Amino acid sequence: MILEMDNIEIKEKVKEIKQSFRQMMDGAVAQSMRQKGADYKLNWGATLPRLREMAAELGQNYDLALELWKQDVRECKILATMLMPPDEILPEVVDIWMEQTTSLEIAEQAAFNLYQHLPFAADKAYQWIAGENALAQLCGFHVLTRLFMQGKEPNERGINEFIDQALVALQGADLHVRKAAMQSVIRFSELGLVYERIARSALRQANLDFL
Numbered sequence: 001m002i003l004e005m006d007n008i009e010i011k012e013k014v015k016e017i018k019q020s021f022r023q024m025m026d027g028a029v030a031q032s033m034r035q036k037g038a039d040y041k042l043n044w045g046a047t048l049p050r051l052r053e054m055a056a057e058l059g060q061n062y063d064l065a066l067e068l069w070k071q072d073v074r075e076c077k078i079l080a081t082m083l084m085p086p087d088e089i090l091p092e093v094v095d096i097w098m099e100q101t102t103s104l105e106i107a108e109q110a111a112f113n114l115y116q117h118l119p120f121a122a123d124k125a126y127q128w129i130a131g132e133n134a135l136a137q138l139c140g141f142h143v144l145t146r147l148f149m150q151g152k153e154p155n156e157r158g159i160n161e162f163i164d165q166a167l168v169a170l171q172g173a174d175l176h177v178r179k180a181a182m183q184s185v186i187r188f189s190e191l192g193l194v195y196e197r198i199a200r201s202a203l204r205q206a207n208l209d210f211l
Contacts, residue, residue: 010067014076017068020054021046021075046075048109055082062088069097074105081110086117094124098136104176107135111142122147126158129165129181134174141169141180148187153195162188163202170208 058064058079065084068076094115101107115121121143128140144162154162162184169181189199203209 007063010063013064014067014071017054017058017079018071018073018076021073048078051075051078052082055079058083060085065089066093069100074103077106078109078113081106081113084114086114087119089114089118091120091124094118098128098133098139101135101139104135104138107139108142111139112146115139116143116146122152122154122158126161126165129169130161134177137169137174137177138180141166141177141184145180145184145187148184148191151191153191159195159198163198167202167206167208170203171206 061083062085065080068083069080071077097110101110115124118124125140125143125147128136129144131137131140166181166185166188169177170185172178185199185203189196
């Protein structure tokens with residue numbers, strides 16, 4: 001269900017949503033996140049299942065998602081990725097959201113809740129894994145992992161580009177990107193025997209183990 005609201009209703013709804021986060025507050029979760037380096041201006045520690053319940057009740061809403069994303073609040077940003085209709089958000093807006101993503105958690109949530117469902121998901125994923133932004137690379141590999149799991153096979157150019165960038169990532173310094181790249185390679189290899197041979201050969205040439 002996609003709802004339409006005017007600006008005043010949007011502002012009021014965002015205010016109401018932010019107030020509701022107080023009831024979901026989990027200090028232990030928030031503290032654990034801070035210790036792991038997740039530094040938000042405001043973090044109520046609301047669990048993902050609770051946020052998913054809220055998203056299901058609210059329904060997809062483009063304007064509400066945009067307004068929630070503007071808030072420097074962990075829960076608002078995650079909820080925005082859940083409420084944004086994938087077929088309505090423009091590539092330029094996706095680029096802005098990616099530029100404004102500063103935490104691992106938000107990057108992963110955006111990839112799983114929204115980016116993998118975009119009509120142009122593959123195009124963005126290949127663009128991101130070829131860039132220098134680690135969080136964008138992470139999103140790109142997560143999206144490709146999901147597409148491979150859905151049985152979507154890349155064309156020859158896509159295969160070459162994916163393998164090249166995956167090998168670069170697997171030999172890079174960022175642990176999270178390395179893990180995302182390896183998971184993606186594993187899912188790529190599960191597309192069929194030919195893909196498995198391509199993956200094994202590429203990893204072998206780079207002196208990397210196939211998990």
